[in-house]
Amino acid sequence: MLVSDVLRRNARRTPDRNALLMVDGSGARTYAELYERATRLANALLGVAAPGDRVAILSENSPEYVEAYYGVPSAGMALTMLNYRLHPKEWVWILNDSGARVLLVARPYLEAIADHLGEIEALEHVIVIGDPAPGFRTYDDLVGAASAAVPEVPVGADDVAWLLYTSGTTGFPKGAQLTHRNLTTAMIQSVLEYDPTPRTRFLNAMPLCHVAGYLTPTHQFYGGSVLMMSGWDPELWMRLVQEHRVTSGGFAPTMMSMLLAHPKIWDYDLDSLEWMGYGASKIPADVLRRTIERFGSVVYAGMGMTELGGNILTLDKEAHIRAANGEEHLLDAVGKPMSLVDVRVVNSAGEDCADGEVGEIVVQGDQVTVGYFGNPEATEQAFAGGWFHTGDLARRDEEGFLYIVDRAKDMIISGGENVYSSEVENAVYEHPGVAEAAVIGLPDPVWGEKVAVVVVRREGHEVSADDVVGQCTSRLASYKRPREVIFVDSLPKTVSGKIRKNDLRERYGTAK
Amino acid sequence: MLVSDVLRRNARRTPDRNALLMVDGSGARTYAELYERATRLANALLGVAAPGDRVAILSENSPEYVEAYYGVPSAGMALTMLNYRLHPKEWVWILNDSGARVLLVARPYLEAIADHLGEIEALEHVIVIGDPAPGFRTYDDLVGAASAAVPEVPVGADDVAWLLYTSGTTGFPKGAQLTHRNLTTAMIQSVLEYDPTPRTRFLNAMPLCHVAGYLTPTHQFYGGSVLMMSGWDPELWMRLVQEHRVTSGGFAPTMMSMLLAHPKIWDYDLDSLEWMGYGASKIPADVLRRTIERFGSVVYAGMGMTELGGNILTLDKEAHIRAANGEEHLLDAVGKPMSLVDVRVVNSAGEDCADGEVGEIVVQGDQVTVGYFGNPEATEQAFAGGWFHTGDLARRDEEGFLYIVDRAKDMIISGGENVYSSEVENAVYEHPGVAEAAVIGLPDPVWGEKVAVVVVRREGHEVSADDVVGQCTSRLASYKRPREVIFVDSLPKTVSGKIRKNDLRERYGTAK
């Protein structure tokens, strides 16, 4: 199966059904139209590049992005998504690493990248999405001039469809090659679990340059409609749900927090919602509780990863209801393995951990990346022992629920003891004056590493370093208490809302 | 994904849940047990044969059959299922065609095949399922002595898992090679459509030697239980549904007719049923009506085929409700294409037919057989133009429902006019004295073919040839009326209940 089969089959079965709409009312596409545009894009690209090439895209959410999701892989090329929040130097790095021959760039980003075009070696064609710019071909021209016939290139399920760079919370980003099979497996697995229907109206507010974008084809699988936001705005989101009778939405936990904290959260009619999925990082327990209070039992958690083309673990509605009804421990769970994947928790020898024991999550299945682009060492390391290593530390309970304890790289080893950063963060977060906190390990001549915490104060609150440490004294073993407290105005984050701890470690680790 | 992944994942997730039970209470297997037995079988087979070999099975429904479903493909071998209702000569033919090296044979069938063992060239090992027989190794011995460790043979999704011979309504049977990918795609597609859950209790009454057997792994996909009958008995079926609170059942239309005609149909509590699927051939409209009357909106139709590893079309509950509420034309529909398959209706030039026009159903998708074993000519013919030709003539309506009009080979061309046998049968069936009827074309010196009908009278009814022809006079164009009426006591049928028209054509065609 190919990624574009989702579109092709719906274009045949329900050509006139609405596939896509931007929230400002622009970009409306029926399935027939979306399929036609994606097909034209494929043909246009075959005129300027060849199957096997990479085609990069730098844009916020847009209809053209969705066309590229399907159309680029239909040409046998790999869509390479550039996170629009990165620094131009980072775009250049990724464009060079991927060797992209074509760049599709949204008009607002053209200037920022234009100065650097000389630094990008393989790039031959820069196509502008949106308003024309002198000296550049526009996307509409290119696509409008191309044939709408199915391209006659041999594209197979094992060809790379998307090339997605890891969000880079640690080290250089790596390009995870996701084949058609990887993506369709992740998609079908999520369809099996989340049950979208032809009547589904999915409001997408997550950036399409992130793996969470797979939820768009997932919700189009049965011919549902996708309403597309570009950027997150809690009140707009509520207004749209009310106006369009939205049934489904995807979130990063920060988005969920902002929504629940919004003063108008009870002012809109949000009853049409049947499915709210969140993922990317852990959701604070009280946010989850308030979400269920507000929306009822419509909440799903998904644990996924760039290299896995989508989710592998899900905490379903039932578990959320149990959590809300007193089984508090489930608020910390990330879920159980989904139906098409093998998930294990293993110790450093690669053996299965006993229930309750902390180990690394490793994965096998048709959704697992075929490897990092041009980086066989990283691939080999990630697949040590034949299983894909997620770098997430977790434990399993007797029922089979998994609990993520920490990223392996975020775990601190202080005086030979393991300290899970999330455990310390949980304690710090309980202080009412703490808005955000990130616990990291910093080099220490005596202990190897020492526990440090970077804190953002809540507006209007006074919090001292002693307050923060005192917060931990009654809750944590002494070796887990922060030895250093750093106050900042904001924390560096990835596009999906994860804190970039590597940046923090670099900044405060080398300064010592 | 491999076929055995269904078992392996459930053995890990819910090892103690009941996977299988024979209706007499024997053969109970938890997921852990079933997986262990299947794994031992794989290891045992690797001791006597090699990956790439065929392993045949000749048995009625049994726990060992289900073990073989999973275990034989886990050894990289293809399970070759012999229809136990065939003539020994036919078994010999298939065993020779497939070149099977191992035969698993149920004790009751041993004598019938034993005399012919000398005629089967490649066969090296005959293993007896059930009571021991002098000179033969038993299945239990073989499996009991084997290791329970995962076999270390490289088995891939594109290896052949099942080798299923076509039911042979026309010509010599052909061995359809179904790979792991073919079967898991068919299975997942049916899971998407039929929504089994871990609480599903599927009562299987269809023969496991038929492609409909794929419904057993389908219902085990999420860890449901399968209750296994060996042979069809309507009253036993009702008793079991009541006793075990069965949720799901699969049927051939003849089974459904027998059930509805049973005097005790209203005596049992059958309310636990949530899903009743039927397929293999068309169901008479009045049987369908009475089924919905009795069971409510729980009925699904599936159109499938040996070469497709399962169903490709489904008429869902909603359509059945519409049919029962007056939209009579839907009683004739076989459904719409399912989610992972491409289905077209094409004319002899391979072009799409307009709505309403009759053409052949052709199919593409990951579930379509990789070809006939050792028969490249048949494979090439079936895949003319790159699409798999089903040999079924159908039309599509404006809503996208497909209606099977006839098997291409059953269509009669009389004086240059096309006569669909099913159309004539429908007219004949309306006579209250007709229990069963099969319309066939017989050679005719003037018209090329003439319409003939073979009729089984309903007990206690008088029906003459004139009655039968008269039945058609008011309903059909004169060229469609039977020129010959043949009365018989019973019609020859395949294991899935299809009338073997080829047998009839041979018998009555050459006698002329």
Ligand SMILES: Nc1ncnc2c1ncn2[C@@H]1O[C@H](COP(=O)(O)O)[C@@H](O)[C@H]1O
């Ligand atoms: N629901 C159905 N209605 C009518 N014919 C069917 C149906 N399901 C299967 N068939 C017929 O059965 C054939 C497949 O036979 P088999 O390979 O023995 O399963 C198809 O090609 C159809 O002709």
